[in-house]
Amino acid sequence: MEKPVTHPNRCGWVHDDPIEVAYHDQEWGVPLHDDRKLFEFLVLDGFQAGLSWLTILRKRAAFREAFDGFDPERVARYDTTKQQALLQDRRIVRNRLKIKAASTNAKAFLQIQKTFGSFDAYLWAFVDGQPIQNAWPTWAAAPATSPLSDALSRDLKQRGFTFVGSTICYAFMQAAGLVNDHAVDCFRYREIQALYRSIT
Template sequence: MRECSWPGNNELMKQYHDREWCKPSHDDGYIFEMLNLEGAQAGLSWSTIINKREAYKKAFRNFDVDYCANLTDEELDQIKDGFPIIKNRMKIRAVRNNAVAFQKIQKEFGSFSAFLWSYVDGKPVINRWDSEGQMPAQSPLSEQLSKDMKKRGFQFVGPVIVYSFLQAVGLVDDHIAECPYHTDHR
């Protein structure tokens, strides 16, 4: 058996691959965290974000949705200046914006997880790629979810970001088929 090669020699990337990536989650807190980390990644490498993950968690109080939804512009500027996170003001403000949209979905569906998993009828999409090169950057599912999330006011949720998000929270399993962390081997 061979594992996915994308984590390389980065220990944080390896831990993320082995313990989190493509594992189904129904935890709204984790889902909110990954939504925002994936948005922060836009135009950057995942290793950049994973290396700053702890700083993001401190800056946004472990991605507490209520806390994030109530941040003022001044507090967001303090976060930008006071924590070693990506300094893009639009991405930082998107956390607050996404928290507000997230809360609306929680009220409507009972949880964000219920909303999200309804797109796959509660069952993850399990791909069986022979190589990482076969993985798409986006899919019809990510395109539809992206469109729907944008309509609901989310930011930094283009179809490529959303595809990565779907992998992150386990709606899509894109481990290569031989990887011991693929659903078929768990």
């Protein structure tokens, strides 16, 4: 008699869609230090505002192609002609303000790299280089914002970023691994916890 297939416990926000499962199991909450990837997450979190994350994940490959692999130097040079072309691209989220924000934020991103040496150095200074290890009983218990995301949002806005409200910043911090917000009953909770210990 065959044993029944068992599935690991995951955070409550994960649907059955393989794209979202893979993202949760392989990326979400893993400490990220690659500037190009950080820029990608920052842009995608801005586009996600008002939409489901699954919608963005399903369009992620198209976003990468449309936004030149999220190269901030190239995105910073987008003019009105390029932005108008993106508005016609049905594969992505076609929102004029969000498309313009991507280019605006790319310019501010490059300035942070120039000032701090990397966006990674700037970002991780907000947690003193140490990922925050939370312990929420369920994913629903995790907050939508925190004093830290408030501070990051304020500072990014002062540096010229848009679409970086505190809620967006907290989602960005979760994705980039500055905080471990996997629920304690999620199989990734202890894996990420162990990963944190190995790098701190």
